[in-house]
Amino acid sequence: MRGAGSRVGVGTRFRYDGESVEVIELTATTSGNEVILKDSRGRVRRLKLRELLFTDRAEVIPEEGGPSADNVEEVASVVLGQLHDNERQAMLERAEHVREVLSGYRSGASELAREGEPRPEYAPDVPWAAKYAAKAAELGVGARSVRRWVRLFREHGEAGLAPKRRHVGGSATSADxxxxxxxxxxxxxxxxxxxxxxxxxxxxxxxxxxxxxxxxxxxxxxxxxxxxxxxxxxxxxxxxxxxxxxxxxxxERPEGPYGKLRPTRPGEYLLMDTTRLDAFAFDPLTLR
Missing domain, CATH: 1.10.10 (Arc Repressor Mutant, subunit A)
Incomplete structure (x- = not known):
């Protein structure tokens, strides 16, 4: 079974009410599927599968680690979100060239073939070395660069072709x-x-x-x-x-947050950047 993009079966681990539990059995009943869970202290409990998958009390513990702050590669959404329009356009064009090398079609699919595709130099029976050489000659780059683009595209998709961001003072710059x-x-x-x-x-x-x-x-x-x-x-x-x-x-912006602003008298309001953002009322009886 699958839920929330993860496989659920015997051995799947969850964090339920703050405790780590493991699925040890799946059963089918007249009222729906149920799971039997065992926690770290050997206690067993039975839950409906629907409750386990859709409650806020349970969270799947993935078998493989996902993206983290110390990963060498950033998440694709982060990489793509940092690109300027011209950088994104250049990346998409490069991805089309890579797809043409891999499949013969810039779209990557024969159903979306453009006129004249596949071109003879990128036909399925052409050796890979010849395809790399043809694309390198077409773009005016080295065949090694084309091979690297193909490798990055296979590993990370279009995000792998995005220009790498330089970090000041890091290993990406040679400046002292x-x-x-x-x-x-x-x-x-x-x-x-x-x-x-x-x-x-x-x-x-x-x-x-x-x-x-x-x-x-x-x-x-x-x-x-x-x-x-x-x-x-x-x-x-x-x-x-x-x-x-x-x-x-x-x-001139302050380095820290402005903090919580409180009204001190009836009719007080705040002006910021010449735009009235909020108005506050003060009850003299309840002081609210």
């Missing part, structure tokens, strides 16, 4: 952490000033690193790497994309 922190420091200083160019921020960060740590102590990133670092830092402290006024508003 001291240079990154100095660049962020320069960006913060320009919050209340006119918007600087990325080149200006890079040059000031270079000069400040040399003055602070000495010459040839901190490796200076290449221009391309420095621009990538600033793109990542933009997510922490907006400076280049938005208007100067908007960047100042973001920088």
């Amino acid at each position: 952490r001291r240079w990154v922190e100095t660049a962020l420091e320069v960006m913060v200083e320009h919050t209340g000033q006119s918007r600087p160019s990325r080149t200006l921020v890079i040059e000031r960060a270079r000069a400040r690193v040399i003055a602070r740590f000495g010459s040839d102590v901190v490796p200076q990133p290449s221009r391309a790497t420095a621009f990538r670092v600033l793109a990542d830092l933009e997510l922490q402290h907006p400076l280049f994309r938005l208007s100067t006024k908007r960047n100042r508003d973001i920088a």
